[in-house]
Amino acid sequence: MASKLKIYNTLTNKKEEFKPIDPAHITMYVCGPTVYDFAHVGNARPVVVFDTLARLLRHDFGKLTYARNITDIDDKIIEASQKSGEDISVITEKYARIYEEDVAALNADMPDIVPKATDYIEEMKSLISDLIEKDHAYEADGHVLFQVSTMQDYGGLSNRSVEDLLAGARVDVADYKREAPDFVLWKPSSDAQPGWDSPWGRGRPGWHTECSAMIEKNFGKTIDIHGGGQDLIFPHHENEIAQSKCSHGGANLANHWMHNGYLTVNGEKMSKSLGNFVTVHELLEEHGKNIGEAIRMCLLTAHYRQPVDFSSDGILQANKQLTKWYNLTQDVTATKPAEEILEALRNDLNTPKAIMELHQLAKDENRKGELLASAQLLGLLYRKFDSDLTVGVLEANAEYEAWLSEREEAKKNKDYATADKIRDRFKEHGITIKDTPDGPKLEFD
Numbered sequence: 001m002a003s004k005l006k007i008y009n010t011l012t013n014k015k016e017e018f019k020p021i022d023p024a025h026i027t028m029y030v031c032g033p034t035v036y037d038f039a040h041v042g043n044a045r046p047v048v049v050f051d052t053l054a055r056l057l058r059h060d061f062g063k064l065t066y067a068r069n070i071t072d073i074d075d076k077i078i079e080a081s082q083k084s085g086e087d088i089s090v091i092t093e094k095y096a097r098i099y100e101e102d103v104a105a106l107n108a109d110m111p112d113i114v115p116k117a118t119d120y121i122e123e124m125k126s127l128i129s130d131l132i133e134k135d136h137a138y139e140a141d142g143h144v145l146f147q148v149s150t151m152q153d154y155g156g157l158s159n160r161s162v163e164d165l166l167a168g169a170r171v172d173v174a175d176y177k178r179e180a181p182d183f184v185l186w187k188p189s190s191d192a193q194p195g196w197d198s199p200w201g202r203g204r205p206g207w208h209t210e211c212s213a214m215i216e217k218n219f220g221k222t223i224d225i226h227g228g229g230q231d232l233i234f235p236h237h238e239n240e241i242a243q244s245k246c247s248h249g250g251a252n253l254a255n256h257w258m259h260n261g262y263l264t265v266n267g268e269k270m271s272k273s274l275g276n277f278v279t280v281h282e283l284l285e286e287h288g289k290n291i292g293e294a295i296r297m298c299l300l301t302a303h304y305r306q307p308v309d310f311s312s313d314g315i316l317q318a319n320k321q322l323t324k325w326y327n328l329t330q331d332v333t334a335t336k337p338a339e340e341i342l343e344a345l346r347n348d349l350n351t352p353k354a355i356m357e358l359h360q361l362a363k364d365e366n367r368k369g370e371l372l373a374s375a376q377l378l379g380l381l382y383r384k385f386d387s388d389l390t391v392g393v394l395e396a397n398a399e400y401e402a403w404l405s406e407r408e409e410a411k412k413n414k415d416y417a418t419a420d421k422i423r424d425r426f427k428e429h430g431i432t433i434k435d436t437p438d439g440p441k442l443e444f445d
Ligand SMILES: [Zn+2]
Pocket: 030, 031, 032, 211, 236, 240
């Protein structure tokens, strides 16, 4: 009997059996990008994690509707527009398009629905009106705020209590707020800022409001899975829950909440504010589109709830491994994913275990069809084999090229000891140097 899907639910802090509302049609929503800049590799992690989950869900269940929104109205976008002098729509369309290209290079399928916040302003306004009517929100100074203390079980996702939030209130609370933890549903726009007419004056929605309204419009009150990075748990997801639950008579916004861990660089979270980020776009520009698959594999080598460390070495190792598997499966037709891989993925999306199983499959001459089908379930080995792949690896590897020129230099100086040392260094990476009339060529074991 096939195993059942278990996922860790942030709402209950437990790994649980996944119980869909309708097993014939799964619904999933993941918070998408705010489009004013390039996505860094840390932003790519949820894309790859939830794309992999989507592939499993499509395999195991009849139908999946997967939505990932685009936030195209936000203070950061307004700032970027003021800085560059470009129109907001020029900025958001440009970065939404680049985002699409970047995630396509990671072999992440387009979600079934890509709702854009600015297409849902009417829905947001009616959600806000409803919350005012139900005494969960109030108008003050052109703002509409959600009053956190009106919701008894606020804080259930992030394990915070209203009392603690009230007690921990900072002194410098905006004077239009009744209580410090209250959050903005609607805010006023100046003439220079984009805005929409509303019963509370010309203004724009708060970020949290966007997702609640888009989920309701596309799916109704409750969805099966809501996902995102762990940094979204508080306040963003907590506030999504507050808005939707209070508007929907207490109905769950999502039955399962899934959050991926950080991408780290030398143990620190990769983030824009820390300045330690690498954008997907620059990696693709530098190394070619094929490197996207290696980035994807790299992101899958850690369990999604654990941090994953980013290093170019990790990406190169992944690329090397993929090249091997491409070689092994070049004349092979995909059959069906191996049971042990499905088993690993159904256990809270254990991708490191699944990749380990791929290594095992690769050793078995008779299971190449399963190797290919299993890798493809993980979003890997999807390209047709092309003989340029090894060249791709070479291009991917600025470090190897530096070693090669170092070796050429040593040979020119008749420093054969150094040249040999470099050859051994390559050997440690599983690479043999072949000197040919066209210069040295690298062969991967
Ligand atoms: Zn959201």
